[in-house]
Amino acid sequence: MRRIVLFISFLFIPFFIIAEAQDWNIFKSTHFLVYYDKAGQEQLERLTQRAEEYYNAITDDFGFTRFNFWTWDDRAKIYLFDSQEEYMNATGTPAWSGGQAMASSKVIRTFITAPDFLENILPHEMGHIIFREMMGFDNPAVPLWLEEGVATYQEKQRAPGVKKYLAGRIKDGSFMGLSGLESFDLANSKDREKVELFYLESYSLLNYLISEFGKDRFVLFCQNLRDYKDLTRALALTYSFSGREELESSWRARILQ
Ligand SMILES: [Zn+2]
Known part of the structure; x- marks a missing residue:
């Protein structure tokens, strides 16, 4: 079954507060902060390594010029839930959703066991953020x-x-x-x-x-x-x-x- 992801640009603020209120561990790389609970070291390293690769590849691929560099306090945040159930409870997303991006705050939320996570969901959600950085966060003409x-x-x-x-x-x-x-x-x-x-x-x-x-x-x-x-x-x-x-x-x- 093909995994499906959901993009939400500005909704779900209450859920976001719930997600942030949880006690998270933080794993850092140059452009990303990963908030996690039970994920292992190796898993986190693999995740951030791929995310760092996509960070440049997606921008280059589309010939977009990057104006915002995701460093230090401006790093993207990835919330990595341990299960789909926890992810759904925190986000209120339908059962078909494997991930979610909030472009203006550079937040991605997903769960460890999401199918094709590194290959599909991660670049998909990063694509949303990078695309919106180029197009503007409040452009109603973008279908x-x-x-x-x-x-x-x-x-x-x-x-x-x-x-x-x-x-x-x-x-x-x-x-x-x-x-x-x-x-x-x-x-x-x-x-x-x-x-x-x-x-x-x-x-x-x-x-x-x-x-x-x-x-x-x-x-x-x-x-x-x-x-x-x-x-x-x-x-x-x-x-x-x-x-x-x-x-x-x-x-x-x-x-x-
Ligand atoms: Zn999407």
């Missing part, structure tokens, strides 16, 4: 599919056959499409299959933009979206799509190719 697409794009292990699976969804009429993605209430959905489809389509759309038009253009698109705070305008300026409909139809055509 959730883009946010989750960028984060999912960072994952190292991907289930094979996504394109074929989505082509089947288009043919049987259960494909969400752009408007479905935009109206989907991810944070409150308990429908695991729908949530999974949301992530797959978000990834697919992001992957379409990057593989079809290149990374430089994608970075330019992000910059336009950051500066103009208008998705339609950013699409038109960067890709010459007249609007969402044209983006959607060419994306669908690519999946069906």
Whole structure:
């Protein structure tokens, strides 16, 4: 089963206070503070080693310029719960969630046994933070599919056959499409299959933009979206799509190719 993660930018402040109130041990690396209870030394070393690798790789990969260096008091915080139950109790997240990021405070919360933690959840959640540092924390024009697409794009292990699976969804009429993605209430959905489809389509759309038009253009698109705070305008300026409909139809055509 593919692991799924949840991104929440500003909610759950009460839970955050609960999480902080717990008595944590702290493990430090150059750019990270790991708050843990029972995790072992080796586990913590492996975790911070991978996190340090992703710290540079994600930024370089997207050609984003880093303005905020995560050092000293500004280090990212990773709360590592011992079990999914403790994680869910503290965060209030649905059972499908394997991790959570709060970008503006650079906090990631997850649990030791989360599936594919080092390969997928960690880079996914870090992707959220780095992306938001570039885009601005309060830019309402950033759609959730883009946010989750960028984060999912960072994952190292991907289930094979996504394109074929989505082509089947288009043919049987259960494909969400752009408007479905935009109206989907991810944070409150308990429908695991729908949530999974949301992530797959978000990834697919992001992957379409990057593989079809290149990374430089994608970075330019992000910059336009950051500066103009208008998705339609950013699409038109960067890709010459007249609007969402044209983006959607060419994306669908690519999946069906
Ligand atoms: Zn996410």
